[in-house]
Amino acid sequence: SAVISQKPSRDICQRGTSLTIQCQVDSQVTMMFWYRQQPGQSLTLIATANQGSEATYESGFVIDKFPISRPNLTFSTLTVSNMSPEDSSIYLCSVPSGQGVQTQYFGPGTRLLVL
Amino acid sequence: GENVEQHPSTLSVQEGDSAVIKCTYSDSASNYFPWYKQELGKGPQLIIDIRSNVGEKKDQRIAVTLNKTAKHFSLHITETQPEDSAVYFCAASRETGGFKTIFGAGTRLFVKA
Numbered sequence: 041s042a043v044i045s046q047k048p049s050r051d052i053c054q055r056g057t058s059l060t061i062q063c064q065v066d067s068q069v070t071m072m073f074w075y076r077q078q079p080g081q082s083l084t085l086i087a088t089a090n091q092g093s094e095a096t097y098e099s100g101f102v103i104d105k106f107p108i109s110r111p112n113l114t115f116s117t118l119t120v121s122n123m124s125p126e127d128s129s130i131y132l133c134s135v136p137s138g139q140g141v142q143t144q145y146f147g148p149g150t151r152l153l154v155l
Numbered sequence: 156g157e158n159v160e161q162h163p164s165t166l167s168v169q170e171g172d173s174a175v176i177k178c179t180y181s182d183s184a185s186n187y188f189p190w191y192k193q194e195l196g197k198g199p200q201l202i203i204d205i206r207s208n209v210g211e212k213k214d215q216r217i218a219v220t221l222n223k224t225a226k227h228f229s230l231h232i233t234e235t236q237p238e239d240s241a242v243y244f245c246a247a248s249r250e251t252g253g254f255k256t257i258f259g260a261g262t263r264l265f266v267k268a
Contacts (some may be wrong), residue, residue, distance in 0.1 A: 044198075048162075058227075071254065081260070081261075082244060082258045082259060082260045082261050083199070083258045084243065085255075085256075088254070100257060132198050132199075136254060141190075142248040142249070142250055142254055142256055143189055143201055144188050144201070144256065145201075146191075146198030146199045146200070147198050148196075148197055148198045149196075149197070149198050
């Protein structure tokens with residue numbers, strides 16, 4: 041199984057600022073996913089990040105608000121830009137297991153509170 | 156669009172009792188159904204999964220059943236323990252045609268000692 045770490049684990053930010061979340065995987069993976077989990081809610085896919093290409097965003101999420109970088113096969117960043125209180129959520133990165141089924145391994149999450 | 160409905164949203168059981176969580180999916184092409192457990196302050200972790208060519212799968216105290224015709228699948232936890240307290244998510248996905256997993260809304264399970 042993949043071991044995934046995220047930084048920061050939590051943060052409190054002021055509205056209008058931006059926060060960059062880092063995701064590090066202990067093995068090389070082609071695809072990395074970024075999810076948002078609003079308080080008490082399920083997981084919503086923000087975008088899929090492939091190394092060497094632009095991220096693919098899901099409906100309702102745009103690159104200007106959630107720019108993503110994927111500089112290599114073990115690392116990705118998600119930036120939450122121009123934050124508002126509605127952006128207060130847990131942000132999770134995940135990777136597929138790569139064993140022919142669509143199992144995912146998740147990082148511990150970044151808990152963001154926007155004041 | 157595709158969706159997964161999950162019930163109940165909250166479930167409280169006495170230690171030692173069984174817990175059942177039910178999900179319904181809409182995409183008839185879904186063929187892989189994982190269940191994730193999310194403990195407080197952690198990311199979701201896979202606990203069991205089932206593929207569409209199987210009707211039931213067990214792993215110690217945990218079992219999952221699948222009814223393809225009705226598009227229902229369920230998680231069964233027997234002899235519940237306080238450490239089973241967590242949020243459980245069901246999910247449905249296709250193994251081909253792109254990587255897209257749809258998650259249920261989650262069930263918060265409380266096991267009372």
